Amino acid sequence: MSKKIKKPDQxxxxxxxxxxxxxxxxxxxYTERINYLERTGGFRVSRYMALGPYQNGYEVESKILTQLKEFKIIGxxxxxxxxxxxxxxxxxAQQVGDSSLIDIFDSDGLIELIDDLFPLKSSVINNEHFQDTSITGFVDEKGVLWFETDVCGIFSPEFYMGFLKAEELTRGGSCYEHK
Structure with a gap:
């Protein structure tokens, strides 16, 4: 199984x-995002600072917003x-920001991994949610495996298998339809 390195990008x-x-x-x-905010918001940014990049930028943002919640005004x-x-x-950011490199698996390596993880691998690889998109996988700092696609975002193998099972139940007529 070949591996690649995912650089932090958030x-x-x-x-x-x-x-x-x-x-x-x-x-x-962030420069494009700031330009977009200026174009759509009708204002000019007077100052800005960017921190990172991080693997967990959304976690960093969430913890900052939690600390600033008493100052929230509009939106x-x-x-x-x-x-x-x-x-x-x-x-x-200094406390929780993760700037480390992480290993990811390329498409060929993921097919091999999916062979081992999922007995119904054809339903995973051939599922419409993966059509015309690339799938990557990575292991986080806690050793947990995650998948990522441009269409579906980041998700765990367990979540995806549960999603497939729910789809199978609704397509197979096992769920009652109300008329």
Missing amino acids: WVYVIEKCKNHVKIGVSKD EWHLISYEDAVAVAQQV
Whole structure:
């Protein structure tokens, strides 16, 4: 089974649109995300900082937002000074940000792995959710196997097998239809 390395690619950003109006977010391309926010939001970012990249950018963002919840005003915006928001973001990122490289399995290696994991491998590989998309797999820092596709995102093998079983039940007529 051949392996590849997955570099961290999730950047956590802090932007300020005007004094004390700050947003925290995650993006693989934070400059493009900031440009998009400016175009669609009708404002100019006055300052920004990007932290990362991380494997777990969404976890970092979530923990930052938890610490800033008392400052939340409208939508994704917080009423807090840019400097204070950056200080919280840096502290959280230092504590939980994961910038490590992780092993991933290429498509051929995944087929071999799926052969071993799933007795119904044809339903996994040939399922419509994997058509016209590539599948990768990786093992996280706790040794847990995850799959990722462009269409389905990240999911565990157990979740996917449960999903397939539920699909099988609904297609096979085992579920009652209400008329």
